[in-house]
Amino acid sequence: MSTRRNDNTDAQGVIDRSGAICIIGAGPAGLSAARTFAGLGIAYEQFERHTDVGGIWDIDNPGSPMYESAHFISSRDTSGFFDFPMPTHYGDYPKRTQILEYTRNFADTFGLRERITFDCSVEKVHADGETWIVTPSVGPAIRFGGVVCATGTNWHPRTPHHPGAFTGEIRHSVTHRSARDFAGKRVLIVGLGNSGADIACDAAQNADAAFISVRRGYHFIPKHIMGIPADQLEGKGRSLPRWIERPVMTAMLRFLVGDVTRWGLPKPDHKLFESHPLLNTQLLHHLQHGDIIAKADIARLDGSEVVFTDGSRETIDLVLYATGYEQRIPYMDDEYFQWSHGRPQEYLTAFNRKHRNLFTLGFLEVNSSAYTLFDNISNVIGQYLKDQTDRPRSAAEFEQLIATDQPDLSGGLGMVKSARHAGYLDAHAYKDYLATLREKMKWNDLTPGGYDKLPSALARATTRTLESR
Template sequence: MATKEAAPAPDRVCIIGAGPAGLSAARALKRLGIPYDQFERHSDVGGIWDLDNPGTPMYESAHFISSRKTSGFFDFPMPDTYPDYPGNRQILAYTRSFADAFGLRPAIQFDRAVADVEQVGTGWRVTLDDGTEHAYKAVICATGVTWAPRMPQHPGTFTGEIRHSSSFRSALEFRGKRVLIVGLGNSGADIACDAAANADAAFVSIRRGYHLIPKHLFGIPTDELANDGPQLPLRFERPFFRALLRLVQGDLTKYGLPKPDHKLFESHPLLNSQLVHYLQHGDVAIRPDIARFEGNTVVFTDGSREEIDVVLYATGYDWEIPYADKYFDWADGRPDLYLSVFNREHRNLFGLGYIEINSSAYTLFDHISNIVAQYLHDQDHAPDRAAVFDDLIRTDRPKLNGGIKFLASARHRAYVDAHAYHAYLRTVRERLGWQNLTPGIFAEVRRAAMAAVKA
């Protein structure tokens, strides 16, 4: 029987989701002694990295596209025994070890989904899927952006199998089939390589060219090279890397890849070292956009045709916050959030993880969770400073593109440059006098968690 909370708990915060973003928020709140509850609809932590989590877009061959040394939570590095680009099972194990090390599990209620979030006065009412209601001072939405598959429509009727990449798990699913992958993002490129190695024939349909970046340059993970090398102005960095890629890869158009219609760095990086190998060996072929379906035949815009058994759309996801959708200002499928987190119209409603960035996400989550936690702490302990930040949330619209003119697409509407984003977070922290993340800052939380475990 559904029950209602006997008395409001306006001092508490609700975190929705126990993936990487939700866990980052939990650690930040715990460090400052802010009471919170955390709800996770699945049976364990890990979010999309858990292949058993219903609806996850993860597949068996998935690896990080950012490297081990640049990808971990702040002050909690991935094990040295991990490879340069960890696989999904390693990332899941690492994420769960993070939750254990900081004692985050006791506050998580598993197998409990949030059905609705409603603003009530200055607080928020959260209704669970069993009808139970709880009152909170603030709500952190951290349920991610890859749960609503986007399926394009093409003219004609296809008599084979049509799927979205969210349903893909194993390369063995392609055995004995002629496969067409639609889309060439990072997942599309990965899955195309699985098809190249297992299908009877493999094709990739793409509408535009992309800059393909190998995962290693000179034996060093590419993002490490970019982060740790000299920070050149964009006008020097772009031609340097363009020349370097041309030297390493040659002219990729000879393998059927269209010439990019945009400059390097103006779209989400496509990091893949295998696709060129399979293109060079003829195990996968590039095709243009689909014009129409004719039975089991796919007709492309250049007039070419292929008989296909499986069409798999690697065409991305629509961003959704279904339990609180009406409280976010959406444009081109992206919410308008200050610093990609703070709701401009509804105080203490946050969207953590609703960001596209040209860098790894875990440490980014930690830096922004730190600001969220200090802002919530100030509301009780330094209200004048919190009021200054309230004004920033409403009026401040910084340019976070780092001088890069990103593609004019829905995906890139919320896109930010990592260096520009971190620099502006630093500016905000300094203006408000908030503490920066420094090595050892979470040590007291870890010590307390380990002491509790030993007890």
């Protein structure tokens, strides 16, 4: 538990911290906001329901969707916090324990732990005029000048319902921890996102029989192309217009991967990049060797069997739904947000269009470099908060943008029409737009070494860390 400073308390017993911002969550997004606020001198207090930082990457965090074999889906050198590179001894695609270590090193380097109240969830947040009343699970309610919701998107599993009765076990992938759990079972994985593909590989190597049920086809991209992590190659290719880049990449994948329908998968019904591609050719290896069998969508459940839409059926012990998550903010009433396809519709994924100083950080679907994006949008949030006191006219100008601006952040991608892709954005388009916005608003940009204005102890720690990498 952090030590909360003494503040005034009103007649209702609410502590007045209206000059500070409340950050809810100490995963990567919440830590990004905390470092930014500390660097800009913005008063804040942070709450984390778990006993340590790390969010979903801490497999011991109750409700975490993490599993033992998980790795980062984007590569080491494109994925880290700004100005805080991942160690070069990490793999090209770091494993979950390394990502957790890196995240905790980030918190320690910038002295962020001392301002986090651990083992304390936020039960409720509601507006009170221009301020926000935050009710934590421990201690009295607190009045803040703003709230950053940084509690993440992968905590509330989405589980479909199929007709019929099933005598086996049905679980969501949020419960999956170890490939050993599949031993001695006939396992069906339902869904083919990147996590579903990972878990299907666990089943292929450990189950008595493994199957994967898919409704649509996907494009597979090798994690390495010519020895280079694929997302680094894609980043270098961004100088090409999309109408050139896509056919070139499609032709390359046809050569490198081949026709996935040979192994029972459906043909993709969309162009490359119009759905999040699968960076998992290990699954293709298992399909090619018969370690796992691709099946059609589920038609119904029938006792110990699962019946598929092509009429085939299989005896199954465990159905594991890798069907994604609902984005929720359970400590706030839905009326505070405009929801569409299960996603809060925020300006630049962060700024509430109806309520001042209510922010969401990390509620986005993106194709690359999430941590760097967190830092980019944290910077914009912080600059706006500074303007409220230092440059009120500038703050008012930005508030007009929050209310009316409708930027296209798709990067020219016509995404498939699905709930998962409803809020999908292109990382390059997002960063480019934020850079344009910072220039327009005359805000400070993110620059290497730009955190040297942190309090001296933090600055020294940062310098030591950067010099040692």
